[in-house]
Amino acid sequence: MKHLRLISIFICMGILFLGFSTKYFEVDAELTNTASASKTGKDPLTIELESFSQEHHIPAVDAKVDRVWKAIPGYNGLEVDIEASHKIMKANGKMDKSKVVYKETSPAVHLEDLGPHPIFKGNPDKPMVAFLINVAWGNEFIPEILDVLKENKTKVSFFFDGSWVRNNPDLAKMIFKDGHEIGNHAYSHPDLQRKSEVETSEELKRTNDIISKTLGIESPKWFGPPSGSFNQQTVEVASQLGMHTVLWTVDTVDWKKPATSVMVNRVVTQVENGSMILMHPTKPVAEGIGAMITQITEQGYRLGTVSELMSEKRVIIKKDGPVPPLSQ
Template sequence: MKRMVRYLLLGLLTVSMLASYAEASPINGAYHFGFKKSQNGQLPSIDQEGFKSILEHNHAIFLGDTKQKELYLTFDNGYENGFTPAILDVLRDKKVPAAFFVTGHYLKDQPELVKRMAAEGHIVGNHSWSHPDMTRISNGQIKEELEKVKSEVQRLTGQQGTFLRPPRGIFNNRTLAESYAQGYINVFWSVAYKDWDTNVQRGAQYAHQQVLKQLHPGAVILLHSVSKDNTEALGSIIDEARKQGYAFKSLNDLKTKTY
């Protein structure tokens, strides 16, 4: 049963997570978050994606201060694959803050790890209770999805919770506006690669290269905690980024966004 749940959750996480294009549905105006990747330290772009004004209007984030060599490390935690303790160990030893976006499944299955995240100074973010396409549910259902996570995170950690990562990176103007009205800042990303498929892991060096080649000032880095490659590469990614003059910051420090 546990294996079946794991595969179901993996399927939910993989659908359209890192689309390199934005496609709007004629039914609900939905977009799959995508961007032009950074190369050689240049800034990524969403100028051609069709949703720039929607993000701006609803105060969503995909970049930090692009004038500063600062990085914001974030993880999506849909389910536990045995690697989060090691990830937390690296972050503790390297003194790096991060944000972990958790689902209801994760909160129920791994409450002690959630407590550890908060105790060690990390943000526990909202990734919705059941990981739905929020463009296909009502505002009332969106509120319920987010409130259930918020309530449980608060019970476990005391954190109030203000950061949201939309499931699968799917959104429209309504979902962003509704979640913002509920007090959430939607957090997307500007550095990512296909890391979530646990059956296609290519080694720590591959993960290291994929992340480092996309670094740029103000980067919001998305990693999935189910990845063995990410776990094994994390320390070297942090060390090399610092050698390049980057500092790791908490999302709580993020004050400027540039589109």
């Protein structure tokens, strides 16, 4: 019994010491912050916010020319907005992580700084994917594809063949009216590797002119070479006309008429940050685009246009459940 009493006494003393120590260290931390504040002229809350900012800073990623993927856009960084956070917390003067305000920081090098290079994908740090739909035929499947995109609140980038726009102005207007991005796909689906600079320029200019006239918009920002046929001359001509040349990361190969489930599975298993997925208005795409949207968002990616993918703006991803499209 005597031993049990001694043990109880020691336990009580330990608990008291622990409580005292914890309180001591809390007070010591406050004194340290106060001392730092007196030296720097900053209040303790500002010092805490600055320390928190250093621990949670995400640096911006510069645009670059990759050996394999060519031009890669930059991606904004993230840091604590100390002034805005301080204004929210100054009422009680205490640090509250749930009230921290963040702001994006811009890269030092931008896509426009790289010069004329083809683009195959977005920034690999950006959890986002874009659909590229090249249109030169397949009119019968366009309404169904548009219905699925509307139902899923998803915006994509359509690349128009100029002669197709001339012959199908109402369909072109329908696509544009639904809020999708419009790109240039040359005028007559040429093999641009075999075209001269003058011929290439004429193909792209005629397409921009018919798109602008039909839809009442400025010239497209993005150019998609027909059949992926291009060379450096093609890229430079597009650049002179104010357009970036974009290709793709993942190909549906829908023109080969694969089984829809096979096509969907092949695409969604290849998707990664920054992927651009090429497709056409075909039966497999009309049947499978809804499944692709669902499965890609369930993997944690946002879907959007080429402009949204190439933007340096950060994408915030939910931790639970499917990710809504960026255009929602």
